[in-house]
Amino acid sequence: MSVWLCTFVKPNNWLQMSGLDLPIPFPTRLHSALIPYKYQLQHPKKLQTKPTSSNSSFTSQTKIMASLIFFSFWIASFVAATSAGNFYQDFDITWGDGRGKILNNGDLLTLSLDKASGSGFQSKNEFLFGKIDMQLKLVPGNSAGTATAYYLSSKGSTWDEIDFEFLGNLSGDPYILHTNVFSQGKGNREEQFYLWFDPTADFHTYSILWNPQRIIFSVDDTPIREFKNMESMGVAYPKNQAMRIYSSLWNADDWATRGGLVKTDWSQAPFTASYRNFNANACVWSNGASSCTSTKNSSNAWLLQELDSANQEKLKWVQKNYMIYNYCGDTKRFPGGLPKECNSGF
Ligand SMILES: *[C@@H]1O[C@H](CO)[C@@H](O)[C@H](O)[C@H]1NC(C)=O
Numbered sequence: 001m002s003v004w005l006c007t008f009v010k011p012n013n014w015l016q017m018s019g020l021d022l023p024i025p026f027p028t029r030l031h032s033a034l035i036p037y038k039y040q041l042q043h044p045k046k047l048q049t050k051p052t053s054s055n056s057s058f059t060s061q062t063k064i065m066a067s068l069i070f071f072s073f074w075i076a077s078f079v080a081a082t083s084a085g086n087f088y089q090d091f092d093i094t095w096g097d098g099r100g101k102i103l104n105n106g107d108l109l110t111l112s113l114d115k116a117s118g119s120g121f122q123s124k125n126e127f128l129f130g131k132i133d134m135q136l137k138l139v140p141g142n143s144a145g146t147a148t149a150y151y152l153s154s155k156g157s158t159w160d161e162i163d164f165e166f167l168g169n170l171s172g173d174p175y176i177l178h179t180n181v182f183s184q185g186k187g188n189r190e191e192q193f194y195l196w197f198d199p200t201a202d203f204h205t206y207s208i209l210w211n212p213q214r215i216i217f218s219v220d221d222t223p224i225r226e227f228k229n230m231e232s233m234g235v236a237y238p239k240n241q242a243m244r245i246y247s248s249l250w251n252a253d254d255w256a257t258r259g260g261l262v263k264t265d266w267s268q269a270p271f272t273a274s275y276r277n278f279n280a281n282a283c284v285w286s287n288g289a290s291s292c293t294s295t296k297n298s299s300n301a302w303l304l305q306e307l308d309s310a311n312q313e314k315l316k317w318v319q320k321n322y323m324i325y326n327y328c329g330d331t332k333r334f335p336g337g338l339p340k341e342c343n344s345g346f
Pocket residue numbers: 167168169170173174175176256257258259
């Protein structure tokens with residue numbers, strides 16, 4: 001279970017969070033190690049074939065092209081596990097002493113929070129890459145002080161993590177959707193948004209696309225954030241540690257609503273958030289191996305997915321109209337200069 005430490009650092013509505021987990025030894029570097037091995041295994045001859053041209057830059061370009069093509073084929077031949085949700089099958093309620101419930105034959109999960117405790121659940125499976133959708137309906141009414149966290153995380157002191165967190169508010173005042181990306185234990189990459197609808201009135205779909213090139217956060221199929229793999233610039237990217245899905249509903253009234261000014265009104269308790277329609281198109285990691293094997297399969301386009309121009313426009317629309325905090329714009333917070341990934345035009 002993650003223990004969240006929250007320090008209020010700046011007046012302008014933002015918070016720094018870090019999840020602490022017990023260190024558990026975990027195999028790393030799976031993906032980067034696996035690709036060249038597999039590639040060489042399948043294409044040893046092709047790798048050695050030399051084009052007839054003696055122009056060396058042409059030769060290396062051809063090699064790069066060939067690598068890309070074979071890499072694409074290899075990726076496309078993955079078999080990923082698709083899981084269309086049953087909460088009994090896919091999740092365990094991990095804490096809250098009965099406050100988390102699986103209902104309707106596994107179609108619905110609810111978490112609740114009262115003065116004594118919150119509650120939480122986690123996926124049975126661990127994943128190394130995936131496209132993971134969940135529908136959430138958040139605590140309605142006066143939800144000030146409550147926080148609903150929904151995230152992927154690995155274990156250990158250099159963990160990776162991809163976060164959605166929903167910060168409640170007084171009736172009629174807007175929730176904040178808080179996002180963050182940790183790689184190898186380093187986060188500090190908060191982006192916060194208002195939503196363009198009332199997230200307590202209905203279920204809405206919150207998705208994480210996580211593949212070797214990028215992480216895309218989406219709400220009802222509208223991308224709100226993209227975190228690209230920029231290892232080439234020396235920015236660590238989550239790609240070697242499998243992650244579980246976690247969610248929890250808890251009291252965060254020391255910082256969540258208007259920076260901690262508005263406290264939880266316990267006369268409104270219990271507070272309840274609901275989940276349904278979990279869907280994972282993902283590589284399940286178990287016993288040191290990935291379910292994504294080399295059997296032919298064409299349903300894994302998500303492993304190479306990127307934002308097309310229509311989705312890039314949607315992303316811009318969200319960032320222009322609904323973004324309320326971006327760490328990359330917070331020059332006061334980073335007096336020694338913005339993090340490297342901020343200056344790369346993404
Ligand atoms: C709550 O409402 C206030 C007033 O509209 C707003 O400033 C704040 O961003 C909202 N959300 C949270 C989580 O504080």
